[in-house]
Amino acid sequence: MKKTYELIAPCHFGLEAVLKKEIQDLGYEISMVEDGKVTFLGDDEAICRANVFLRTAERVLLKVGSFQAVTYEELFQATKALPWEELIPADGKFWVAKAASIKSKLFSPSDIQSIMKKAIVERLKSHYNIQWFSEAGDSYPLRVALYKDQVTVGLDTTGVSLHKRGYRTLTSKAPITETLASALILLTPWKRDRILVDPFCGSGTFPIEAAMIAANMAPGMNRSFLAEGWKNLIPKKCWYDAVDEANDLVEDQIQVDIQGYDIDGDIVRAARANAEAAGVDHLIHFQQRPVSLLSHPKKYGFLITNPPYGERIEEKENLPELYRQLGQRFQALDSWSAYIITAYEDTEKYIGRKADKNRKIYNGMMKTYFYQFMGPRPPRKNNIQTSQEL
Incomplete structure (x- = not known):
């Protein structure tokens, strides 16, 4: 037994x-x-x-x-x-x-x-x-x-922390960990049939984790673990079975709309390389684009992002305008929801509305807030079909 x-x-x-x-x-x-x-x-x-x-x-x-x-x-x-x-x-x-x-x-x-x-x-x-x-x-x-x-x-049993999926070889200045990004996505109502855009994508962690969730790709299927050598406790077959199970569950031929933007072209190239390493580059559209040009023609999408906090004094001066632009572009997106993790305390002021929910989360030793600005739910598909039939 x-x-x-x-x-x-x-x-x-x-x-x-x-x-x-x-x-x-x-x-x-x-x-x-x-x-x-x-x-x-x-x-x-x-x-x-x-x-x-x-x-x-x-x-x-x-x-x-x-x-x-x-x-x-x-x-x-x-x-x-x-x-x-x-x-x-x-x-x-x-x-x-x-x-x-x-x-x-x-x-x-x-x-x-x-x-x-x-x-x-x-x-x-x-x-x-x-x-x-x-x-x-x-x-x-x-x-x-x-x-x-x-x-x-x-x-x-793990060894190198589980946030090290193995795909992120290139990072931006203030990367969010893979485990935290996944948890924040799972806190939202986002599903793979809904649009997801990260206008400050950095090294691509939010779009990549979202694509892996959408494709049902287990985060640890392409890395090793310390306990693989514990033959006195865990038969090698258990590890093979877990990876085989993970491989059988992958659905990477799905159609999704996941996008990542960043103003820095080098960072966008790094994000593409990371997505390729994760095996989800075909599921994500990365583009060099400032937040002031953020737009999307469709309704009921999601912004999930980790914008700059202003860790350096010279960056702090730019934050009001940056968050004001983010707020303006969000307001222009019809029926969208926005989920923003940041340490910037004036976020609601410059986004232009109070968050529907706000959760305190420690990102490492830094206290941050996960602001949740919820848009309306899309109509159910069967309701749309019924109205079309009428």
Whole structure:
């Protein structure tokens, strides 16, 4: 019988509900939703499928255990009590790759890391009956989070973060991560039969992620994962099966209207190269165009964009005019909706209307807002057909 694990999927703060739905759509039971992470139940197959299919998770951690510790002795003993021999082979390379502490008595990452490493060594020494570990085998990095003295320990199955899809070799000045872009698209009512335009497309992340969603392309199908080497825990066949499943679901011959504009021609060329690397260049139209020339003849489209925030002082002077132009062009688009992530606090003022919804989201360490200006829903197709018949 397959073993069931608790798996932890970290995500951007404020986007837990999007990730929760993704995990449920994959068929797994949610055990807990907390700030910045979703915990769910799954077997070795779930580890593979979560890494390949999840668009909005940053990584997938196999939960080793959790306990309370207010002293380093408690941390040592509780870590040593965990069943490390069930997870790490005698030649495995293991270390605490990251330790984060919030509102806890133990707060030094380096001390937490070294004490937990010693505890694991002591446990494995007695189990394998050896005094020295070569650590010449596969890597088993740990990630540890302390919150209000509660310690949660997870093995990182992913390796390089899941936002690294593998397609973005060229980036613009202030790129939005692939996972965040996907989550923001999934927060909107956009579907692949609706128009999507990003007038500040930069390296193309919003259009590319939208095209991958439209074509049902799993974000991790063309990259590798750290746990692929964990033959003691996950049969290689599980990884092959997950990728085969992803390949079978791709529908890249669909008709979509996804467009990306940028004023910088070099950036547009970089976006095209990224889209080609992602395998969706045939689904996106990129063009060098300033926001002042933004237009589209059709109704009920979507603007989804990450405009400049004015990180540099000289750029801040240009923001009022830039956002005013964006607002004017948006108003000229008949029945469209606009979804804008930005740290610029005067966004509503220059767009010319109050957002219908506004969600605070941390983009890295920066506090940003996701302004949602909703247009009317298009009439249902069967209603159009009925009126035409009349």
